[in-house]
Amino acid sequence: xxxxxxxxxxxxxxxxxxxxxxxxxxxxxxxxxxxxxxxxxxxxxxxxxxxxxxxxxxxxxxxxxxxxxxxxxxxxxxxxxxxxxxxxxxxxxxxxxxxxxxxxxxxxxxxxxxxxxxxxxxxxxxxxxxxxxxxxxxxxxxxxxxxxxxxxxxxxxxxxxxxxxxxxxxxxxxxxxxxxxxxxxxxxxxxxxxxxxxxxxxxxxxxxxxxxxxxxxxxxxxxxxxxxxxxxxxxxxxxxxxxxxxxxxxxxxxxxxxxxxxxxxxxxxxxxxxxxxxxxxxxxxxxxxxxxxxxxxxxxxxxxxxxxxxxxxxxxxxxxxxxxxxxxxxxxxxxxxxxxxxxxxxxxxxxxxxxxxxxxxxxxxxxxxxxxxxxxxxxxxxxxxxxxxxxxxxxxxxxxxxxxxxxxxxxxxxxxxxxxxxxxxxxxxxxxxxxxxxxxxxxxxxxxxxxxxxxxxxxxxxxxxxxxxxxxxxxxxxxxxxxxxxxxxxxxxxxxxxxxxxxxxxxxxxxxxxxxxxxx
Numbered sequence: 001x002x003x004x005x006x007x008x009x010x011x012x013x014x015x016x017x018x019x020x021x022x023x024x025x026x027x028x029x030x031x032x033x034x035x036x037x038x039x040x041x042x043x044x045x046x047x048x049x050x051x052x053x054x055x056x057x058x059x060x061x062x063x064x065x066x067x068x069x070x071x072x073x074x075x076x077x078x079x080x081x082x083x084x085x086x087x088x089x090x091x092x093x094x095x096x097x098x099x100x101x102x103x104x105x106x107x108x109x110x111x112x113x114x115x116x117x118x119x120x121x122x123x124x125x126x127x128x129x130x131x132x133x134x135x136x137x138x139x140x141x142x143x144x145x146x147x148x149x150x151x152x153x154x155x156x157x158x159x160x161x162x163x164x165x166x167x168x169x170x171x172x173x174x175x176x177x178x179x180x181x182x183x184x185x186x187x188x189x190x191x192x193x194x195x196x197x198x199x200x201x202x203x204x205x206x207x208x209x210x211x212x213x214x215x216x217x218x219x220x221x222x223x224x225x226x227x228x229x230x231x232x233x234x235x236x237x238x239x240x241x242x243x244x245x246x247x248x249x250x251x252x253x254x255x256x257x258x259x260x261x262x263x264x265x266x267x268x269x270x271x272x273x274x275x276x277x278x279x280x281x282x283x284x285x286x287x288x289x290x291x292x293x294x295x296x297x298x299x300x301x302x303x304x305x306x307x308x309x310x311x312x313x314x315x316x317x318x319x320x321x322x323x324x325x326x327x328x329x330x331x332x333x334x335x336x337x338x339x340x341x342x343x344x345x346x347x348x349x350x351x352x353x354x355x356x357x358x359x360x361x362x363x364x365x366x367x368x369x370x371x372x373x374x375x376x377x378x379x380x381x382x383x384x385x386x387x388x389x390x391x392x393x394x395x396x397x398x399x400x401x402x403x404x405x406x407x408x409x410x411x412x413x414x415x416x417x418x419x420x421x422x423x424x425x426x427x428x429x430x431x432x433x434x435x436x437x438x439x440x441x442x443x444x445x446x447x448x449x450x451x452x453x454x455x456x457x458x459x460x461x462x463x464x465x466x467x468x469x470x471x472x473x474x475x476x477x478x479x480x481x482x483x484x485x486x487x488x489x490x491x492x493x494x495x496x497x498x499x500x501x502x503x504x505x506x507x508x509x510x511x512x513x514x515x516x517x518x519x520x
Contacts, residue, residue: 036071040226077212193217247359254501330369330414332407336424349497375403397430404455425471466490
C-alpha cells in the first residue's frame with residue numbers, strides 16, 4: 001500500500017493557511033429576534049422549587065440549563081443534556097461513515113490520508129478559530145466567517161474525488177461537534193453559553209436548539225434586571241424581592257388547593273370594633289361604635305329626600321364603617337431539617353410551608369411576630385432571608401429539645417398570644433447535654449424523651465401552645481406526640497407531604513379567628 005502523502009499535497013489551500021480568528025459580538029435580545037418567550041418571572045418560577053430544595057441559586061440555574069424548561073407559551077426548550085446526547089449520536093454516525101471510507105481510492109491509486117492526523121489538524125484549526133469569538137465585531141448568529149477551515153459543502157478542488165470531499169466534510173463536522181460538546185460540557189452558568197457559535201449550533205442541532213441556547217444564555221441577565229438576583233456578588237444571591245416572591249408563590253399555590261369555604265380570605269366570622277378598616281358599611285344600630293361614614297350617610301339622606309339643599313339628616317340615614325378586629329399573635333415555626341426529611345420527600349413541602357406562612361403573616365398580619373427555628377442534630381434560629389438557603393443536616397438527629405428551648409426563649413420576649421408550630425417526621429432522637437453538646441441515640445433513650453417533655457412543660461407554664469404537624473407518623477411518634485398534647489393542651493395533626501400546607505395555614509387562620517372570638 002502506498003505511503004500516505006503529506007497533508008499539504010492534497011491541494012486544498014484552506015488547510016495550509018493559518019486561519020484568522022473568527023470574531024463575534026452579542027447584542028441583548030430586544031424582542032425583535034425570533035426565539036422562545038422567556039421573562040424573569042417565568043424563569044424564576046421554573047427554578048424556585050429546585051432552589052428551595054438545594055438552597056443554591058447557581059446550582060439551580062445549572063440544573064435548569066441541563067434539563068431544559070418550557071417557555072411561557074408552553075414550548076419545550078431543549079436542555080444541554082439532550083443536546084449532548086444528540087451530538088454524540090451524530091459523532092457515532094460520522095465515525096461509522098469515516099470507517100466505511102477507510103481504504104477508498106481517492107485519486108489515481110492514492111491511499112487514504114492519515115485520518116487521525118487530518119482530524120487533529122482540523123480540530124486544532126477550529127479551536128484557534130474559536131479563540132476570537134468574544135470580540136465585538138460580529139452579531140450573534142452572523143454566518144460570515146473569516147477563518148479558512150473547510151466547511152461542509154466546500155467546492156472540491158481540481159483532482160479531488162467525491163470520496164475525498166465526503167471525508168473532509170465529515171472531519172470538519174466532527175471538529176464542530178467536538179468544539180460545541182466541550183462548550184456545553186463546561187458551561188456552569190448561563191453566561192457561558194454566550195460563547196456558542198449559534199450558526200454552528202443551528203447546523204448541527206437545528207434552529208430550535210440555537211434559539212434555546214440564545215434564550216438560556218440571557219437567563220441570569222433577565223433575573224438581575226428584574227431585581228430577583230444580585231449579580232454583583234461572586235456567587236449571585238437572591239434579593240429581598242425574590243424571597244418575597246417565593247413566599248407569595250408558595251402561599252398562592254397552597255391556597256389555590258383549598259376548598260373555598262376553608263380559605264375565607266382570613267376574615268373573622270363577626271365584624272366589630274377594631275383598627276383595620278374594610279371598604280364596607282352598615283346601617284347604624286344602637287350600641288355600634290359611632291364610626292360614621294359621611295359619604296354613604298349623605299347619599300342615604302339625598303336618596304330619601306330626593307335631593308336639594310340643605311341636606312337634612314335623619315338617624316335612619318346613618319351609615320357606619322365596619323372594621324376588622326385584630327389581635328396580635330406571636331408564632332415560632334419549628335421546622336425539622338433532619339436527614340430523614342429529604343429521605344422521605346418531606347423536606348421541600350415543609351420548606352414551602354415555612355415560606356408561605358412567612359408571606360401570609362408579613363402581608364396580612366404585619367403586626368404579628370414570626371420566628372423561625374430549624375432543628376436536626378442541633379437547632380438554630382433563622383432569619384426570614386436565610387430560609388431559602390436552609391438545607392438539611394447531613395448527620396442523624398431530631399433535636400426537639402434544643403428546638404423547643406430556642407422557640408421558648410424567642411417567645412419569652414413577646415407579650416402577644418404565643419404559639420409554636422412544629423413540623424416533623426420523627427420522634428426526638430437527640431438532646432443537648434449539660435455541657436451544650438448534642439447527644440444522639442436511636443431508638444431514643446429515656447433522658448432524651450424526658451428533657452424534651454420538660455421543655456414542653458416549660459412552654460405550658462408560660463402559656464405557649466404547641467401544635468404539632470406529623471409527617472409519616474409511626475406508632476412510637478404518635479405515642480410521644482400524645483404526651484405532648486396531654487401536657488400542653490395543643491393539638492396534633494397527622495399530615496402528608498401533599499396536604500401539609502393545607503393543615504398548617506388553615507389552622508393558623510383558625511387560631512387568629514379564635515383569638516378574636518375570645519377577645520370579644
